[in-house]
Amino acid sequence: MSYLVQGKKGEQRLFMGNEAIARGALEAGISVAAGYPGTPSSEIIENLAKVSKDRHLYVEWSVNEKVALEVAAAASFAGLRALCVMKQNGVNVASDFLLHLAGSGTRAGLVLVPCDDPGALSSVNEGESRHFARLVEIPLLEPGNFQEAKEMVRYAFTLSEELRTLVMVRSVTRLSHASGNVTLGELPPTGSKAYFKHDGFILDQMEGAVISSPVEYKHTLQQERVQKAAELFEESPFNTYSGPPDPEVLLITSSACNLYSKEAVRLLQAESRVGILKMGTTWPLPPRFVERHLRMADTILIVEEVLPFLEESVKILAAELAPTIGVKTFYGKRDGAIPATGEMNPDRVIQGLARVLGIDYQPVSEGYAQKALESAFFGAPERDLTFCPGCPHRASFWSIHNALQLDHRQGFVCGDIGCYSLAMRPTGYETLKTLHAMGSGTGVASGFGMLREFGLDQPVLAVSGDSTFFHAVMPALANAAHHGANITVVVLDNSGTAMTGFQPHPGLTVDAEGNTVQALDIRRICEAMGVEVRQCDPFDLAATQATLLELISSRQGPNVLILKQLCALSPERKGKRMFNMHIDETICLGENCGCNRLCTRVFKCPGLIWDKAKRVSRIDDVICAGCGVCASICPAGAIQKEAV
Amino acid sequence: MNGSMTALAADPYNMIITGVGGQGNVLASRLLGNMLMAQGLNITIGETFGASQRGGSVMSHLRASTFNDLSPQIPKGRAHLVVSLEPTEALRVLKDYGSEQVHVLCNMRPIHAIAVISGEAQYPEAEQLKGWITDLSHKAWFLNATETAMEMGNPIFTNIILVGALSATGVLPLDRDIFEATIARMVPSDKIAKNLEAFDRGKDLIEN
Numbered sequence: 001m002s003y004l005v006q007g008k009k010g011e012q013r014l015f016m017g018n019e020a021i022a023r024g025a026l027e028a029g030i031s032v033a034a035g036y037p038g039t040p041s042s043e044i045i046e047n048l049a050k051v052s053k054d055r056h057l058y059v060e061w062s063v064n065e066k067v068a069l070e071v072a073a074a075a076s077f078a079g080l081r082a083l084c085v086m087k088q089n090g091v092n093v094a095s096d097f098l099l100h101l102a103g104s105g106t107r108a109g110l111v112l113v114p115c116d117d118p119g120a121l122s123s124v125n126e127g128e129s130r131h132f133a134r135l136v137e138i139p140l141l142e143p144g145n146f147q148e149a150k151e152m153v154r155y156a157f158t159l160s161e162e163l164r165t166l167v168m169v170r171s172v173t174r175l176s177h178a179s180g181n182v183t184l185g186e187l188p189p190t191g192s193k194a195y196f197k198h199d200g201f202i203l204d205q206m207e208g209a210v211i212s213s214p215v216e217y218k219h220t221l222q223q224e225r226v227q228k229a230a231e232l233f234e235e236s237p238f239n240t241y242s243g244p245p246d247p248e249v250l251l252i253t254s255s256a257c258n259l260y261s262k263e264a265v266r267l268l269q270a271e272s273r274v275g276i277l278k279m280g281t282t283w284p285l286p287p288r289f290v291e292r293h294l295r296m297a298d299t300i301l302i303v304e305e306v307l308p309f310l311e312e313s314v315k316i317l318a319a320e321l322a323p324t325i326g327v328k329t330f331y332g333k334r335d336g337a338i339p340a341t342g343e344m345n346p347d348r349v350i351q352g353l354a355r356v357l358g359i360d361y362q363p364v365s366e367g368y369a370q371k372a373l374e375s376a377f378f379g380a381p382e383r384d385l386t387f388c389p390g391c392p393h394r395a396s397f398w399s400i401h402n403a404l405q406l407d408h409r410q411g412f413v414c415g416d417i418g419c420y421s422l423a424m425r426p427t428g429y430e431t432l433k434t435l436h437a438m439g440s441g442t443g444v445a446s447g448f449g450m451l452r453e454f455g456l457d458q459p460v461l462a463v464s465g466d467s468t469f470f471h472a473v474m475p476a477l478a479n480a481a482h483h484g485a486n487i488t489v490v491v492l493d494n495s496g497t498a499m500t501g502f503q504p505h506p507g508l509t510v511d512a513e514g515n516t517v518q519a520l521d522i523r524r525i526c527e528a529m530g531v532e533v534r535q536c537d538p539f540d541l542a543a544t545q546a547t548l549l550e551l552i553s554s555r556q557g558p559n560v561l562i563l564k565q566l567c568a569l570s571p572e573r574k575g576k577r578m579f580n581m582h583i584d585e586t587i588c589l590g591e592n593c594g595c596n597r598l599c600t601r602v603f604k605c606p607g608l609i610w611d612k613a614k615r616v617s618r619i620d621d622v623i624c625a626g627c628g629v630c631a632s633i634c635p636a637g638a639i640q641k642e643a644v
Numbered sequence: 645m646n647g648s649m650t651a652l653a654a655d656p657y658n659m660i661i662t663g664v665g666g667q668g669n670v671l672a673s674r675l676l677g678n679m680l681m682a683q684g685l686n687i688t689i690g691e692t693f694g695a696s697q698r699g700g701s702v703m704s705h706l707r708a709s710t711f712n713d714l715s716p717q718i719p720k721g722r723a724h725l726v727v728s729l730e731p732t733e734a735l736r737v738l739k740d741y742g743s744e745q746v747h748v749l750c751n752m753r754p755i756h757a758i759a760v761i762s763g764e765a766q767y768p769e770a771e772q773l774k775g776w777i778t779d780l781s782h783k784a785w786f787l788n789a790t791e792t793a794m795e796m797g798n799p800i801f802t803n804i805i806l807v808g809a810l811s812a813t814g815v816l817p818l819d820r821d822i823f824e825a826t827i828a829r830m831v832p833s834d835k836i837a838k839n840l841e842a843f844d845r846g847k848d849l850i851e852n
Contacts, residue, residue, distance in 0.1 A: 003829075014674070014681050014689075121692055145713060178716030179677065179689040259715040267719060346719040363721030364743045368780070375776040376739035380732040381765035383664065383757040386699035427699075427758060597763075604758045606699055622790060622799045623755070 002050040007184050015182040017149050017175035018043035021113055024153030025083045026055055028109065029188040032075035033059045034068040036471065037500035038087030039122035040176040041115035045085050046501070049512040056190040061503045061512045064438070064471040065090035066097050069112065073101055073166075076110035077210050078194040081157050088116040089437065091129040093472070095136075098166075102136040102222055103212025105164045105205050109157030115171040118305035119343030122173070124421060124435060126341070130309045133168045133283045137222050139229040140283035141169045141238065144258035146180035152238060152280065154185070159232070163225040164205050172305060174256040174343070230284040238280025239289060247275035249356055250297040254279045254310055257303045257344050264349040268359055285313050287321075294318060295325050301356050302332035305344050331356050386427040389607035390568035390625025393420045393428065396492055396538040398603065398633070400461065401429040403548035411459030411552060413490075414448070416441035416473070418465035419499045419567075420492050427604065432463070439464075439472025442489050446476055449485025449558070459552040460487045467497040467505040469522055477558065481529040484557040488548070491522055491560060492538075494567040502570060526560045538563040541632045568625050577626025579641035581607070581619045588616040588638035595635050603633055651817035652685075656709035658718045659816075662737045663729030664755045665702050668803035671830075672727070673704035675807060678826045679818055680708045690716025699758070701733055708816075725815055726781075727806055729789075730755050731773045738780045747815050748781040751806060753790035785813055787849045793842065801842040808846025820844075 004023055007013060015023065022044045025033065035045040049059040058075075062068035065086040075082035086094065091114045098112075114129035133140035141156055143149040149171065156167040200207025203217070212218050233239065242262075251274055253261045258278045265274050277293045279285070294300065294317070302311040311332040318328050331337040337352040338344070347363070354361045364372075387394040397420075404411040415421055415432030416439065424432040434444050445462035464473040469491055480487055496502040504510050509519045526533045534551065536544045544563065551559045566573045590597050590610075599617050600610040607624035608617055617639070628641040659676070663669045670691055677687040690705040705718045723741035728734035728750045738746065752770055759765040768776075778784045787809055793801040804827075811818035820843065827839045 012681070014677050014687055147712075174690060174716045177691050179674070179687065179691075180716075181681065181686050181712060256716065259713060260717070262713050263715040263719060267722075345717045346715045350719070363719065368742070368744055369721075372735075372739045372742055372780055375780060376735045379768045379773055379776050380736040380739070381757050381760055381767065383699065383701050383732075383736075384759060386758050388666070388699070426762075600761050601763055604761050606756070606758065606761065608761060609756055610761060610763060620756075622753070622794070 002047065002054070004047050005051050005054055005187060009184055009186045011184050012181050013184060014179055015146060016043060016177065016179045017146055017171060018177070019047055020146050020149040020182045021153050021171060022047040023182070023184070024150035025111070026051070026187055027150070027185045028154040028157040029081055029192070030083050030157070031057060031080035031192045032072060032082040033057060033085065034062045034071040034082070035085035036062055036065045036068050036090055037467070037497045037503040038090055039500055040117055040173040041085050041087045041113070042500045042503065044113060045512065046503070052513045059512050061505065063506055065093040069094040069097050069101065072110060073106065075194070076106045076108045078196045079108045080192050080194050081109040083111050083113065085113045087123070088114055088127045088129045089123070089125055090114065091132050092127065093438070095132060098132060099136045100212045101166055102138050103215065103218045104210045105218070105221065106160060106166055107164065107206055109160040110166045111153060111156040111160060112166055112168045113153065113171060114168065115173070115176045116305070117173050121343070124417070126306050128307055128309065129168070130170055130282065137226050138166050138168055139163070139226065139281070141167065141280055142255040142282050143169065143171065143175060144255060144278050144280060146175070146178070146182050148238065148280065149175055150182055150185070159229070162232070163228060165222065165225045170255070172256050226284050230286050233281035233284070233286035234289050236281050236286065239286065240278050241275060241293060243275025244272055245296070247297050248273040249299045249301055250275050250277055250293060251301045251303060251353065252277045252279060252310065252314055253303040254282050255305065257305055257349070260344050260346045260349045261303050263346040264353050267346065267350060268354060268357065268361060270353070270357055270359070273357060274353065279310065282310055283313065285317060287317055290314065290317055291321055291325060294321065294328065298326070299329050299356065300331065301337065301353060302330065303338055303344065303349055303352070307340060308333035384425055384427065385422055386604070386606055387419065387422060388568045388625070389605055389623050390573070390627040391419070392494055392538045392563065392565035392567070393423065393492060394605060395541060395627070395629045396490070396544070396563045397423045397428040397431045399538065399541055399544040399548060400490065401431045403545050403552065404459065407459055407549060407552060409458055411461060414441040414445040414460070414462040416462065416464050416468050418468055420463055420465060423463070438468055439476050442473045442476035442480065445487040445489070446480035446483070446485045449480060449487040450483060452486060461552065462487060462489045464489060464491050466491065466493040466495065466507050466522065470506045470520070474525065477526065477531065478529055480558040481531050486555055487558045488551045489558060489560045491562045493522060493562050493564045494570070496567060496570060498567040498569065502567070523562060532556065532559040533562065534560070535562040535564060538565050539627060539629055541629065568627065577644050579626045579628040579643055581624050581626060581628065581630065582640050582642065583617055583619055584638050584640060585614065585616045587636050589636055590615040590617065593636055599630050599634055599639060603630060605630055652708060653815065654724055656707045656711060656714055657816070658723050659706040659725040659727065660718065660723050660737050660741055661704040661706060661727045662733045663702055664733065665700050667702070667729040668800065669702055669704050669729055672803040672807060673706045675826060675830060676818070677706055678830070679822045680816070682822055682826060683817060685709065686712040688714040688716055701736060703737065725749070727810060729802060729806065731770070731777070732768070734777050735773070738777070742780050744782060746781050747813070748777055748784040749806065749810055749813060750777060750784060750786050751789040751802060752786055753788065785809065785850060789846065789849065792845050792849060796838070796842060796845065801838070804839050804842035805846035805849070808843035809850045811843070812847040812850035
């Protein structure tokens with residue numbers, strides 16, 4: 001049994017924020033959980049899937065975030081509490097349904113947990129989900145520590161049922177992927193029954209059809225719910241003040257910034273000058289509660305990630321209240337006291353707060369800082385991200401890059417989202433020339449492919465992972481097929497959602513709970529769209545490059561190359577070498593070879609080392625994964641492989 | 645709680661475990677966190693896993709304290725201890741989080757960044773690295789944990805060897821009994837003996 005459901009009420013655990021969120025949902029008695037993998041959110045669904053049998057849950061990795069929210073909503077409509085989880089930009093994908101769901105309202109508790117990634121630690125954006133709460137008019141909660149992550153999720157279900165609307169609980173990387181002490185609560189009995197009542201009066205939320213029309217009537221209801229939420233939030237224990245009764249500066253904050261702010265006040269020894277108003281219910285704000293605290297100080301500093309969301313809401317209230325509370329001086333994102341891009345940390349808050357308070361703060365002596373900077377400059381060479389040793393993507397992009405070079409027509413690749421996004425960097429030979437959202441590689445390529453009549457005669461390629469293919473590439477490929485766009489889509493099929501930890505997708509025979517299910521065949525799907533499909537093992541460089549050259553020369557509408565090879569970290573491959581690799585130092589000519597050490601200079605697998613002293617390449621036995629690909633690129637035959 | 649606190653040199657006591665993706669520092673931070681939590685301390689761990697398997701630098705910030713509202717990111721210049729699985733990563737961390745007071749425990753096995761593999765950047769000599777790190781710390785210990793792990797048959801034990809070595813430095817209360825009880829909850833039962841061996845060999849690297 002998973003440790004997530006072990007332990008009695010009152011016991012303490014070291015939980016990751018995502019585990020705390022999952023535990024909170026279990027303590028709320030959810031029956032259904034759905035999501036799409038995305039860092040930093042993935043561990044929530046993973047952990048719930050592990051306890052699905054123990055807790056009688058239905059847990060699924062949905063095909064994309066919109067479908068995940070639809071699946072969770074169905075449970076709510078049928079009287080079951082349901083959780084839906086995604087990363088920040090997943091909410092963009094789900095947003096069309098989200099808008100209509102906010103309009104129709106819900107029945108049993110329905111909670112959406114987006115995990116935002118300020119600073120884009122594992123994203124190609126630092127978009128925010130919070131704005132969707134205001135946009136579609138649903139309540140928003142933001143936990144300010146690990147315990148609260150659990151408590152807030154549990155409370156969100158109660159709130160959802162009280163208001164009959166979806167509730168958003170927003171996490172961030174530094175909560176989701178950080179850990180702290182969490183005290184366990186009770187797990188309720190399982191055994192909920194589902195039934196969808198649909199034949200009552202049309203406007204009856206619990207018995208009629210679940211629809212967002214008549215629109216103006218439903219929209220009015222929605223705004224009344226938000227007003228009611230603001231009333232309830234007046235007494236919320238998630239909003240707290242700590243500090244003197246008459247602070248010089250009132251610091252208003254939420255989420256992980258609460259922890260940074262507390263640290264900043266302590267390190268600046270400003271406890272007697274600064275009060276911290278930690279808001280857990282950040283939309284709608286409870287007006288009277290906020291008013292009471294705004295009265296405490298004339299100087300207000302707002303600390304949050306990423307955009308000035310809380311700042312704007314507080315300023316609107318302050319403007320309305322100005323006749324009674326007086327004019328305030330605000331510091332935050334808009335004046336630059338707190339940066340409006342990137343993630344916060346204690347030091348960024350210290351900097352902003354020190355400026356407002358007129359304090360000088362120096363964490364270490366200037367001498368030490370200078371010495372450390374110089375040592376690191378000379379001693380710690382930049383460590384760019386790379387594909388793992390043995391990664392099929394390195395081989396795939398080697399072939400794509402070489403095929404485009406041989407073709408000579410300035411062809412290019414439209415990128416997509418997954419580990420293979422790294423091919424915009426040197427590890428993938430800087431092959432990707434556009435990179436946007438899930439599925440956008442094929443969509444953008446489809447557009448490029450239609451520009452022939454304007455003279456664009458460069459080969460157009462797109463890449464897609466296997467999970468990404470199902471998520472959002474299928475409609476884009478249908479578009480390309482229907483319009484006859486001349487593009488080559490390369491599906492980098494490594495049999496799992498590898499980037500986020502091998503979550504299953506519709507192309508596999510296993511689901512989130514470990515059940516055997518029907519797998520959808522990417523090849524047959526493409527063929528059903530009338531697209532020519534070829535398949536290669538990317539570790540076979542010669543066959544892959546020859547096939548690619550043939551496909552990009554075709555003028556017959558879109559075609560697809562599936563490059564199928566397991567991820568090097570997949571349970572099937574991890575720790576198992578296909579080949580023992582060896583470099584014959586008597587054959588390797590290093591810099592004197594015609595290749596000028598192609599393997600280390602250009603191919604750059606981390607499993608290879610350039611031995612400066614001996615002037616030959618070496619295999620790093622600790623790192624090499626034994627894929628054998630480097631043996632194929634060595635023109636001298638010095639890199640040798642021996643099947644294991 | 646008071647008994648533990650006398651054993652901690654500062655409150656909060658701030659540690660950074662650093663290395664390169666795939667070296668096992670996420671597990672090491674969890675292990676250390678659980679060992680210290682078992683002694684009644686509040687633990688806060690901040691991790692960057694996005695790049696954890698992709699050759700990037702990976703840091704875990706681990707804080708033990710009587711406070712329960714600490715930032716999962718340690719403020720600049722405030723680390724008391726840096727445990728590094730790779731020597732250039734120790735320098736990278738010291739640049740931002742080091743001070744004259746910091747202790748460093750450093751595994752000397754290099755992992756070359758791709759700019760080093762390609763020849764665009766140079767990897768420093770071991771003695772030079774040791775010099776810089778010593779110069780930037782109150783006290784530093786250097787060891788060849790990866791080689792010891794390979795003697796044991798698998799480089800995967802490097803992180804546990806470092807935890808054993810850390811216990812022998814005496815900077816933190818990390819008894820063998822607590823290690824045994826904690827690791828038993830984290831790995832399958834047939835792996836416990838090997839992990840204990842790794843812990844002991846790490847201790848030996850410091851004590852002998």
